[in-house]
Amino acid sequence: MRAAPTILHLDMDAFFAAAEQASKPSLRGKPVVVGGLGPRGVVATASYEARRFGVHSAMPMGQARRLAPNAAYLVPRFAFYRAISGQVMELLGRLSPLVEPLSLDEAFVDLEAGGLADDSAGARAVGERLRAEILATTGLTGSVGLAGSKMLAKIASEEAKPDGLVLYEPGTERALLAPRSVRIIPGVGPATGDHLRRAGITTVADLVEAGEDELVRILGRSHGASLYRMALGHDDRPVVAERDAKSVSVEDTFDVDLHDRLRIRLEVERLAERCVRRLRGSGHSGRTIVLKVRRYDFSTLTRSETLRGPTDDPLVVREAAERLLELVDTTGGVRLLGVGVSGLADYTQEDLFAQAEAEAEAEAGAEAGAEAGAEAGTETDAAAGAAVPAAPEGVGPSAGRAGAAEAVEVPGTAAESAVRRWAPGHDVRHAVLGAGWVQGSGLGRVTVRFEEPGSTAPGRVRTFAVDDPELEPSDPLPLVPGGVTGAEGSAPVVRAGGQHAG
């Protein structure tokens, strides 16, 4: 806490959906839902128009479609959102050296460290100027919260939504929080909320009245003590610019539960390879391999194995994941598989050298029979894995393999690649008609609306054969003339946190 409201929290409004509306004029003012379009998809972001129908983040798509059947349903385009996020983060970087991104659409900024504001009036001016710059640069609106602590700044930005600014004067924290639900405090979710409610605690005032000892008794040492402090409005957490990643993971939910053990194993191998690609891409190696399995009944389990040294070797990670799979009973079916690596180290020659040594030792000590068996298995499966084209970003099995029968088969049919190529919302270019985006596809046809971010009226719609030679996928166009697009792929990487906008 500080004497002036110089901690700023920025939250872009309905980020993914707003970005789609900005890039597709025909969707402006209309309900838009961005998320997984497969049978098991969920909503990532709903536009404010869609929220009026009751659609919200994390809701199953089927439910969203029942509530808002006439909304536009689009698959997320992360590269595009990342590019816009990079522009926004760049603007934040001009305010202060201390910027802490929480996700693509959210960040804390320490204005005091930037020397641009040291009182309420100054902070408010900086906040309003920032909002104007974001609008001018990206065409999107963001909401700003200003307060003397992270917690209050975040609550303020929530209060400011959409397209607003709220400033809480230091000293008013307790009175402001007292009548609110405990759920307003970041970190209090459904489970903790229920737990507290059963103890008769529903408001922040109740938390204060209960006292620290009681909260520690109910919620445990760490959670109880920090919750008590938060309830009093005490929050000294600093804005931290650099946070090292602690783990890298990938996972897939399947349209249909997997039963076949060979298919399950094949998917684990593909996930391991994808995971290592990401691991290497982030410049890390890691020591602990984690396999995640969600069963038909949604029960989830993890199995992990810690190596003697950090690795970024695809084979090592894959074989560890395979060993872990052997420990899991998959009878009844599997709806999700995931592979992760934690215990990250910076990728350096030293690490690799140490790892090679550790592996040599391990191999020398291993039983010959087990080694031979593992190797024979991976040979075959590696060949099968290599035949499968990697899905483009944002298009998981749910989008790409809709309705695929569960069997030992190699995905990647022509129909399937058409589904991926012409995913709803993706940009295309027609040799004669110019820039547009996919409204929908199926039965060998793809429907395109021809319009650009700058268009003032909705564009015309035309339908083509999916293999029309004049039509091809293209990169997003800038939302604002002269702005960046998703094509660069060089936007600053948002490190920790999720990828979804609320």
Add this chain to the structure above:
DNA sequence: TCTGGGGTCCTAGGACCC
């Protein structure tokens, strides 16, 4: 058409060591 994907942090028990 019931429940995504990528993260973080915390707890708790057992192994192991001193």
Add this chain to the structure above:
DNA sequence: TCTGGGGTCCTAGGACCC
């Protein structure tokens, strides 16, 4: 051979966030 007490590492699960 009658029992202590820490510290650290590993594993598994759960809550939470966007």
